[in-house]
Amino acid sequence: MSLPRILIEAVLIATLGTTVGLAVNHRLLADAFAGRLAAPAPVAASPATRLPQPVLLAEVRELAAGAAVLVDARDAALYADGHLPGALSLPLGEVEAQLPGFRQKVAAEKTLVTYCNGYGCPDSFDLGLRLIREGYRDVRVYEGGLPEWRDAGLPVAKGKP
Amino acid sequence: MKRTGRISYHFCRLLLGAVFVWAGAVKALDVPAFAGQVAAYQLLPYVWNYAVAATLPYVELLAGGALLLNFRSRPAALLIAVLNALFIVVLASVLARGLNIDCGCFGPDAGTTPLQALGRDVILLALAAAVYFQHDRYHPLPAAAAEG
Secondary structure (H helix, E strand, C coil): CCHHHHHHHHHHHHHHHHHHHHHHCHHHHHHHHCCCCCCCCCCECCHHHCCCEEECHHHHHHHHHCCCEEEECCCHHHHHHCECCCCEECCHHHHHHHHHHHHHHCCCCCEEEEECCCCCCCHHHHHHHHHHHCCCCEEEEECCHHHHHHHCCCCCECCCC | CHHHHHHHHHHHHHHHHHHHHHHHHHHHHCHHHHHHHHHHCCCCCHHHHHHHHHHHHHHHHHHHHHHHCCCCHHHHHHHHHHHHHHHHHHHHHHHHHCCCECCCCCCCCCCCCHHHHHHHHHHHHHHHHHHHHHHHHHCCCHHHHHHC
């Protein structure tokens, strides 16, 4: 078999495989190209090696002023009583039910800052871990949470999610 | 001597074909998960991760299948060699960038580090080269060769 012939046949095999792949997965791809699919969740060698990074109040203020998304891990009633201005509500207890809606609103490239009721509250960290597993690449935890924010005299928003 | 060579040629061909059919099948079964593993390489815009995940497994399946069936085995070996060379470059870029990822070579749960995967790909590339260059010597099959 001559080299050009081998090359052509190799390209043919690749083209055929690509065509079959496109045909089998056309619906998935249509959704992906129409932006109806979330970014695929990048898989770390072990998800536990990627942890949400803690941030301090000053950094949270800078991040919130930029493009970062604040995420309130407490339940909806506490959120309604008072939350960081602009924060989205994603209660840890309802994360399975609310994640699909959250993913539609917030792209995986966004920087997220989770918080809850201050240093004694583990929910923000747990929510951060969950969001990393969900494919969010830059997730940070504001461990001071709402109490530290409020006590610093910063504005607190009220209202339901 | 010739017989040992022929056996080792077909062994390489079957082994390489089986590896690629297996790798392709595992990934074709869960395209979104494989898309996530492609995304972890951080090389492509996100929709292209899906495009690669949707097509690459089928190319691997076909090329591996062709080797197993001894049909168009030289073009298939060439294609597999090109794919392996590409994988090696991509894995080297992962090592250079210090990314801590699963290579995704054999589906979601294989758990292979980029360095292990790179070593394996070098071996697979050698197998593909062996099939490609030895093909004309040991082809056609033994029965037909006896006639000629």
